Amino acid sequence: MTTETAIDVFEENRPLLTGVAYRMLGRVADAEDVVQDAWLRWSRADRAEVREPRAYLVRVTTRLALDRLRQVKSRGEAYVGPWLPEPYTTDFGDTVPDTADRALLADSVSVAVLVVLESLSPLERAVFVLREAFGYPYAEIAELLDRGEPAVRQLAARARRHVEERRPRYDVDPAQRRKLTERFLAAATEGDLDGLMSLLAPDARLVGDSGGKAKAPVRVLFTADKVGRFLAGVSSKNLLPDMTHRFIEVNGGVAVLVLSEGRPDTLFQLGITDGAISAVYIIRNPDKLRVLAGDGAPRRANSM
Numbered sequence: 423m424t425t426e427t428a429i430d431v432f433e434e435n436r437p438l439l440t441g442v443a444y445r446m447l448g449r450v451a452d453a454e455d456v457v458q459d460a461w462l463r464w465s466r467a468d469r470a471e472v473r474e475p476r477a478y479l480v481r482v483t484t485r486l487a488l489d490r491l492r493q494v495k496s497r498g499e500a501y502v503g504p505w506l507p508e509p510y511t512t513d514f515g516d517t518v519p520d521t522a523d524r525a526l527l528a529d530s531v532s533v534a535v536l537v538v539l540e541s542l543s544p545l546e547r548a549v550f551v552l553r554e555a556f557g558y559p560y561a562e563i564a565e566l567l568d569r570g571e572p573a574v575r576q577l578a579a580r581a582r583r584h585v586e587e588r589r590p591r592y593d594v595d596p597a598q599r600r601k602l603t604e605r606f607l608a609a610a611t612e613g614d615l616d617g618l619m620s621l622l623a624p625d626a627r628l629v630g631d632s633g634g635k636a637k638a639p640v641r642v643l644f645t646a647d648k649v650g651r652f653l654a655g656v657s658s659k660n661l662l663p664d665m666t667h668r669f670i671e672v673n674g675g676v677a678v679l680v681l682s683e684g685r686p687d688t689l690f691q692l693g694i695t696d697g698a699i700s701a702v703y704i705i706r707n708p709d710k711l712r713v714l715a716g717d718g719a720p721r722r723a724n725s726m
Contacts, residue, residue, distance in 0.1 A: 535589055
């Protein structure tokens with residue numbers, strides 16, 4: 423295999439590798455670092471001995487992501503306030519034409535699922551990602567992770583049960599999400615408490631991720647009354663100079679990026695249940711919003 427061919431093979435598989443690494447880590451920069459490390463391994467490998475380049479690259483990427491995830495877990499890093507995954511665009515375009523496949527990919531990278539995945543062990547997370555998001559057979563996962571197939575099946579069952587028990591259930595109709603997001607944005611911008619209350623489910627919650635680097639609730643807010651009053655109060659203070667916004671698609675659904683003087687300041691996304699807003703996810707951590715800066719065009723996940 424020539425160097426040029428090796429580059430083509432890697433670039434062909436890059437979306438898949440990025441998808442695996444991002445779901446494993448929930449962080450764009452870390453996922454990109456892992457994929458770059460995988461490229462270094464691939465460029466130095468004796469490729470004449472590699473019979474299945476795709477399997478080799480997935481194995482290397484998964485193991486590198488596992489190592490990084492274990493390092494984070496072992497350091498026991500304290501995060502200030504609630505944690506949400508770093509936003510990643512999921513504009514599949516024409517790369518995933520089938521509706522069922524789109525729904526599966528969008529769900530596997532959704533904020534709700536990634537938050538739950540944070541509570542899994544690194545091995546459980548790896549097995550869940552490979553099995554549920556990408557449909558790898560148990561035997562192949564066992565080979566990728568150097569584990570016996572029975573052990574992999576047990577890990578998969580435990581991870582699946584954990585995720586099913588803890589993940590919230592949201593409506594996924596794109597048109598409905600867009601419509602409610604537009605109405606929510608209008609009410610929140612105007613500080614219209616009654617308008618907000620008409621959209622929020624009684625048990626609505628607000629999760630704000632600032633990492634201690636911006637103003638946001640340091641605890642999850644529960645009930646429509648508390649969420650509505652908080653949002654109306656923020657609007658009344660008119661804190662952002664030269665505020666603009668635009669709609670983007672991140673983590674499988676529509677979101678609103680709020681900019682102040684042209685720079686990303688806040689990203690919010692809604693969880694919809696039975697036609698009402700049951701969750702408001704807000705990211706204000708500037709480190710996580712940096713990926714949306716620059717020319718204003720977020721990096722795309724495509725067929726991840």
